[in-house]
Amino acid sequence: MSNDVSFLDLKSGYLELRDEIDDAMRRVAESGWYIGGPETKRFERDFAAYCEARHCVGVGNGLDALHLVLKAMDVGPGDEVIVASNTFIATLLAVSMVGATPVLVEPDPATHNLDPRLVEAAITLRTKVILPTHLYGQPADLDPILDIARAHGLLVLEDAAQAHGARYKGRPIGAHGHAVAWSFYPGKNLGALGDGGAVTTDDSAIADRVRMLGNYGSQQKYVNAVRGVNSRLDPLQAAILAVKLRHLDRWTAHRRHIAAFYLDRLAGTALVLPHVPNWAEPAWHLFVVQTPERNAMMAMLAERGVQTLVHYPIPPHRQQAYADLGLGKGTFPIAERLADTVLSLPIGPHLSMEQAERVAAAVRAASPS
Ligand SMILES: *Cc1c(COP(=O)(O)O)cnc(C)c1O
Numbered sequence: 001m002s003n004d005v006s007f008l009d010l011k012s013g014y015l016e017l018r019d020e021i022d023d024a025m026r027r028v029a030e031s032g033w034y035i036g037g038p039e040t041k042r043f044e045r046d047f048a049a050y051c052e053a054r055h056c057v058g059v060g061n062g063l064d065a066l067h068l069v070l071k072a073m074d075v076g077p078g079d080e081v082i083v084a085s086n087t088f089i090a091t092l093l094a095v096s097m098v099g100a101t102p103v104l105v106e107p108d109p110a111t112h113n114l115d116p117r118l119v120e121a122a123i124t125l126r127t128k129v130i131l132p133t134h135l136y137g138q139p140a141d142l143d144p145i146l147d148i149a150r151a152h153g154l155l156v157l158e159d160a161a162q163a164h165g166a167r168y169k170g171r172p173i174g175a176h177g178h179a180v181a182w183s184f185y186p187g188k189n190l191g192a193l194g195d196g197g198a199v200t201t202d203d204s205a206i207a208d209r210v211r212m213l214g215n216y217g218s219q220q221k222y223v224n225a226v227r228g229v230n231s232r233l234d235p236l237q238a239a240i241l242a243v244k245l246r247h248l249d250r251w252t253a254h255r256r257h258i259a260a261f262y263l264d265r266l267a268g269t270a271l272v273l274p275h276v277p278n279w280a281e282p283a284w285h286l287f288v289v290q291t292p293e294r295n296a297m298m299a300m301l302a303e304r305g306v307q308t309l310v311h312y313p314i315p316p317h318r319q320q321a322y323a324d325l326g327l328g329k330g331t332f333p334i335a336e337r338l339a340d341t342v343l344s345l346p347i348g349p350h351l352s353m354e355q356a357e358r359v360a361a362a363v364r365a366a367s368p369s
Helices: 011-016 018-031 038-051 062-072 089-097 116-122 142-152 204-213 235-265 294-303 320-325 333-341 353-366
Strands: 055-059 080-084 101-105 127-131 155-159 179-183 197-201 218-220 287-290 342-345
Touching (some): 011 018, 018 038, 018 235, 038 055, 038 197, 055 062, 055 204, 062 089, 062 155, 062 179, 062 197, 062 204, 089 101, 089 320, 101 116, 116 142, 127 142, 142 155, 204 218, 235 287, 235 353, 294 342, 294 353, 333 342
Parallel strands (some): 080 101, 080 127, 127 155
Antiparallel strands (some): 055 197, 179 197, 287 342
C-alpha cells in the first residue's frame, strides 16, 4: 500500500456508514417517491434543527441556493451585492445570475473573511445585500456586518458552503443573517453522493419564496406566480445526507483535533498559521497556511508523498469570466497576495492522526524555520 497522503478521501465517508447509507438508498428506491416527499422533508427538518434555524429548503446545489435567495430578496439588474474579494467564484456567479453587480471588499488578512471595517465604504445607493462567505469553514465576523446592514437597511446572505457545524459566538451558523446558503457537494463537510444544496432562514417569507422559485415559480401545481427554475434536493441525496448529518459532529470534532495538532506541530516554523478569533468555532473545511514560497513548498510536499491544494489560485476579479469588471492587477492586493501564498494541507474526518503526523513532519522538513 502506498504511504502517500491524498488531499481528500471521499470514499471513506461512504464506507464507514455503508449499511446505514445502503438502507437509506434502498428505502428511497422502494418508496416510489423520487422528487420531494417524506425523505426530503425529514432532512430539511433535521438540518434546520441542527442549524437552529426555523426553516430549511432543499435545492439542487450551493450555487442555486445563493442564486434563489438573491432572487427571493428581489435583487436584480442595477443592484449591488457586497462579497469578499477572495471568495470562491460561485459567490459572484450567483450575483451575476440575477443580473446584479458584485462589489468586492477585501478580507481581513488574519481571518481570510470579509473585513467588516471595509464594508461601509463600499455601500452605495444601489447596495441591497452583504454576502459574506464563511471561507475555509471559519465563521465571518457577523455581528458588525449585521449592525452595518441594519443601519443601511440591507439584507445579509451568508455563503456557508464550507461551514457545516461552524459556530459564531456559541450559536451554529444557520440563521444569524437573513438567509444562509449551503452546498452538499461531495467534498464539503456534509457531502452528498452527488449535488445538493439548501437554504436555512428564520424568515418564512424567504423560505416560501425560495421553495416556489426552485419549483418553476409554482406553489400550486400548474399555477405559476413567477418565472422560476427547477432546483430541488432529490430524496435519494436527502436520505443519504440525513444519515451523514447524524455523524457530522463527530467528524467535525476529528477535524478540530487535526487542526489543533497542526497548530501545535507547525508552531515556530516560518509559515503563517490560521488565526482563530475567540468567538469562532471553525468547522475546519480546510486548513490553510501561508508562505511566500508556496509553489516550492507544494512541490517539496508532493515529493514527500503529501498532496496539497490551493484555494484559490486566481481571485475572482482576475478571472477571465469577470474581465468585464475591468479590475486590473493590484486592485485587490490582499486577495491577490493570498492567492499567491495560501496552501491547503490535508484535513478531514478520515485522515488518521498517523497521516496528520506525516503531513506535519513533511511540512516542517520543507519549511525554512
Ligand atoms: C462549493 C461552494 C459553492 C457552490 O456550491 P455547489 O454545490 O458546488 O454549487 C459556493 N460557495 C462556496 C464558498 C463554496 O465553497
